[in-house]
Amino acid sequence: MAVANPDTRSIDHVDEDASHDVPYHVILWNDPVTPMQVVVLVLKRVFGFDGPTATELMLVAHEKGKVVVWTGSRDKAVHYSIQLGTAGLQSTVGRDG
Template sequence: MSSAPSATLPREDTDVSEQVFAAHPYHVVVWNDPVNLMSYVAWVFRSYFGHSKEKAHQLMLQVHHDGRAVVATGPREKAERDVTAMHSYGLQATLEEA
């Protein structure tokens, strides 16, 4: 009896659209604002996301000059938590499909 490995087949109790939705990546976008200091924004990126000093500085400059920067990408639930965390730090952030 030959059958495909179960790992390659969708689970019967899970809709295929739910599996695609769960696997689809999302961006966490931080927006420029007139309130927060650039040094603070870079510190948040280092503290929360664990970016290196150089990467945090680069992202902070992108926010400052371009008005926005993608600071993280991942599953929707994680991205939603990250957006909420950015709000708790006083930063403007949104979620968008990757």
């Protein structure tokens, strides 16, 4: 069985391990303009949260200014952050909540 381009495979493997070893957070920031119900709905649709979970996260962001809404690989965190951003919600990706 031929092994195609083993160098590339090795690089991919290192990147994949690194992304799994270091958890990234998606941090949702409060904003004064988006209605609370809309924030709840977007959290439910993007992350699949149930209503109480999404509502609690929205309220923490509202009261504290920000909240960690998801933790995991960097690639997924970036994807989720883009999904929030393209619904008008401000978020960042980072290692510190």
